[in-house]
Amino acid sequence: MLALLPTIVTLMLMFLVTVHETPSRNEEKYLQGFLLVSLVIAAYLLFLRILENVFVFPEWAKIITLLVLFALLCSPISVVVKAQRVDLERLRPSVTSSTSLLMDEPEWESSDKLAVENIMDYDEGPTDTVQRKASSILQPDEQKNLWQAMCTIDFWFLFVAMICGMGSGLATINNISQIGESLGYTTLARSTLVSLWSIWNFLGRLGAGYVSDIFLLRRGWPRPLFMVFTLAVMIGGHVIIASGFPGNLYVGSLLVGICYGSQWSLMPTISKEIFGVVHMGTIFNTIAIASPVGSYVLSVRVIGYIYDKEASGKGNSCFGTHCFMLSYFILASKLQIEKIDVTKKPTEFCGSPL
Incomplete structure (x- = not known):
């Protein structure tokens, strides 16, 4: 199952993967919604495991806890529905749509502004942070x-x-x-x-x-x-x-x-x-x-x-x-502690690379 099932599922469902343009300028809050649900589920399971070591659950209690777990597992759908509703509202035509679209700033400018605003949340100035983020991105020849x-x-x-x-x-x-x-x-x-x-x-x-x-x-x-x-x-x-x-x-x-x-x-x-x-x-x-x-x-x-x-x-x-x-x-x-210096280019030792 471990060897074949993931491959079979990928081959069966890969035709559903397509690229869609979205008017949403910040998807991070939706990702954080999924992560919050995951943390709630983990906390719920931890709570149940602790209770199981203290009490013996009757059959009706097991059914209730299972139903609550199913509800939590289905809760990410609400994040998807909310994101879809926001996108539809942004795409909904209005009287001022012809002018608002022209007046709105380009998406890349909005993204850059959002990135700068997020950076400003840190203690340091944005310049050092941007330089650190940029330094972690390798150039094409690297x-x-x-x-x-x-x-x-x-x-x-x-x-x-x-x-x-x-x-x-x-x-x-x-x-x-x-x-x-x-x-x-x-x-x-x-x-x-x-x-x-x-x-x-x-x-x-x-x-x-x-x-x-x-x-x-x-x-x-x-x-x-x-x-x-x-x-x-x-x-x-x-x-x-x-x-x-x-x-x-x-x-x-x-x-x-x-x-x-x-x-x-x-x-x-x-x-x-x-x-x-x-x-x-x-x-x-x-x-x-x-x-x-x-x-x-x-x-x-x-x-x-x-x-x-x-x-x-x-x-x-x-x-x-x-x-x-x-x-x-x-x-x-x-468990030897390995220190990897990423500030320097990796040393090549097997001749000219292909």
Whole structure:
């Protein structure tokens, strides 16, 4: 299903994708509406998971909570309807339409004015912010294809960072239920941990984009710096999981889950800023090969091997902090903090690029 279903859905529905001109000059508020709905749904699910660990829901309560969830999932339609209604009102002919259209400023001028107004919200003057935004956009002659990107040390920094960061994150979610079992967590607690991981992952993906944008525009901090920060926090999360103290998985999975989601949010943008947008899809998905590679190496060759060794002579299961302690200390040691200097051109080391 994972291999075929996304491809089949894309092929079936791609004919619906077309370019439409819209009179809307600012779509950001609608995007924020979708994000707000997503945050409400995440908070609702988190609230339910907490209640399920305290109370036993009767059947009627489960039906009500399910209906509320369906209503929340359908609520983005209201954002679409509102946007469509605004567009229709702008297109509606009126007595003054012939003159108002001539008097209205061009769309590109309105967009520029809106951008300047947004920039003025920051503490710094607009000049520094505009320069920072412009400096992150590569010129056409600086855009790189896949081979040219692979001839830079930055590409392999990102590849290794993904192996260590996302590989260890996948290894954690692959084994979190078994880790909980070895530490004496109940079945309900283990299922709650898996659900909470999804919420932390979502918050990391959403929050990293906003936070990195704010600090990039206000302070000029490059986005790879936040990649370094997430890897450092993941080290702390792995050490907490390895420690085995009561409730350690709740804290450890929170840190690792948020950082894992943050890396999935940061990596495409970092790839775009370093190598350009023209071949970003190819370059990023090539770098993303590191994620399953890291997951296999760390899940099977590290965690699985050590778990089987600790469980040998005791049946097929292992119980106690020793089952995963060494594995997670190894994972923490593999999270090397990589510093990528995006202020300089990537160094080419494999000859003249094609």
